[in-house]
Amino acid sequence: MNEKFDDRAAYVDIVNRVFTHLDAGTTDSNPDVLRVPTSLYTDPELFELEKETIFRRSPQFVCFSSDLPENGSFSTFDEMGVPVLLTRDNTGAVNAFLNACTHRAGRLKDGSGKTASLSCPYHAWGFDLKGQLRTVYEEKTFGTIDKSYYNLVRLPAEEKYGMVFVGLAPDVKVSIDEMLGEMAPLFASWNLGTAKVVNRHEWHMKTNWKLALDTFCEGYHFTPLHKATLGDVSHGNLSLVDYFGPEQRNHRVAFPNTSIAKLRDRPQSDWGLEIFHEFQLVHFLYPNISLLVSPSAIELFQLYPGKSVDEHMTRYSCYWRTQEGGPGWGVDDPQAHFEFVRDIVTKEDYWVSANVMKSLRGGLRSFNTFGRNEPALHNMHRAFARGVGRVLEQAPLVKDGQQ
Ligand code: FES
Ligand SMILES: [Fe+2]
Structure with a gap:
């Protein structure tokens, strides 16, 4: 017997977790920072291995x-x-x-x-x-x-749940329920299969695919990098991170909007599904999908390795969720929304990741560091390492180029 999944309760839980962090000045965190070798983004051998293993052996969202x-x-x-x-x-x-x-x-x-x-x-x-x-x-x-x-x-x-996945070899097991794990009921509640595409955009960039992906996985950069575009809208450096799916290798980051504060003035018993307007849910679906679901839109980013370790392509597809309807449910202009998101990624996130790639190419710096406040990055890169049969250890602490 299936009890009906309570999506409202899931949203209420998110809001309450956000309020706890806001009151304490905290964010979901890991106990320690994680240093990773910059070769994760520059090693051609690892890159080939990733294509053969991570991409060929995992179900792919299409x-x-x-x-x-x-x-x-x-x-x-x-x-x-x-x-x-x-x-x-x-x-x-x-x-x-x-x-x-x-x-x-x-x-x-x-x-x-x-x-x-x-x-x-x-x-x-x-x-x-x-x-x-x-x-x-x-x-x-x-x-x-x-x-x-x-x-x-x-x-x-x-x-x-309105999504289509394929395996690139006849023996790859494709099970969407297994992949979504404990998130499956929420995906089922969203009825994503009825969303209509608004527009698409492709970036062909001289950037490693994982560097591009990193920009979707933390809110630490929101206030500094997105000051002009998202600064007033989104709480910087406060996010909730949940893991799901096989070996917990997928993640969902909830980024609260600043408007969430107004819910404090209303008793929790009055909160309905409209509280979903107060945060953004960004899902990472291993190995290459970033999927933002909001009440009005779906932002799908599909990232693919290019011909060499420092090339990749991202396809962004914006979909409109029309079925909820009702006044005030969604934004009025889907095309304007698409352009807003496309321009933020172009001028801010991907501008940064292209510059990072230029810096790493020379090999002068041996490690990057993921903060305690960037836990989804720890988890995702550990999963990529497992995917190629390795373990991601702390990179050695060395004074690269320092006197
Ligand atoms: S290759 Fe298709 S009919 Fe000949
Ligand atoms: Fe960003």
Whole structure:
């Protein structure tokens, strides 16, 4: 018997934890700082290992259900090192395949759209949306083949809570419930699959993918770096950090808005779901997703390693959550909101991470330090180390370049 999940109680708990920190002048913390070698961001060998292990062996978020809106919808993904084709077949199920024909590996589809079947542009072999080979062009001249050996290479895929994940190898286990762990009920309550895309933006940068990711994981930088844009809106250096999923490798950081103070004037018994307006929930989904969910919008950041250790691409997709409705629930102008977020990342967060990469390239500084107040970074980098079969130890304390 499933009791109904109480999302209001989850939000009330967040607000109360924030108030405790505000009263004490504290933030969620780890007992010690963590020094990490700067080679985490510059070592080409580690970078190759990350692509082979962390990326190839973990389920990958690819899109929301609304990106495959109807039976016959398809979409392609090429950023993960394996060309992937997603289809929604005529039963409504999502399928993932290697985007390659089984004759001589012709690419089947580009971009996204709607189709009744898959016809290879090279020699016109035809597949259905479940990946089964249906027709061989000029079969009499081609010769006899057993078609059952020529279905598309299927990749594991799962759709749940409005999200679609795939594995890049047939033996990768994709379980969204396992991945979300104790956060699953909250994701279920959000009904993310109905959100509609507002706009997308890509950054192709000379920055290691993890340096870019780091900017999403702490609020310590909010007041100094985002003074002009978020300074009045968000509490700097106060965040709640919760871990979830396999080996607790995912995290959620709750960043309170300054407006949260007004809730002190209302009895807790009056608080409803609208208190979700008073904080931002930023989720890290291992290995490369930053997902901000708010009452009105979803900000999805998908980060991919580039060709070399100092290159990466981030795709930002802004989605609008229309289903809640009601006056005052959301911001009025989705496009303006998209541009606001895009510009903050461009001019502030990613401006910084590009500069950091320039500084690290020379190898003159051997370690960076994550503060006690940046606990999600400790956890995320320890998980990345585990992902490549290593353990992240304290980097040696040395006086690089000091007299
Ligand atoms: S490669 Fe697809 S039909 Fe020949
Ligand atoms: Fe930031």
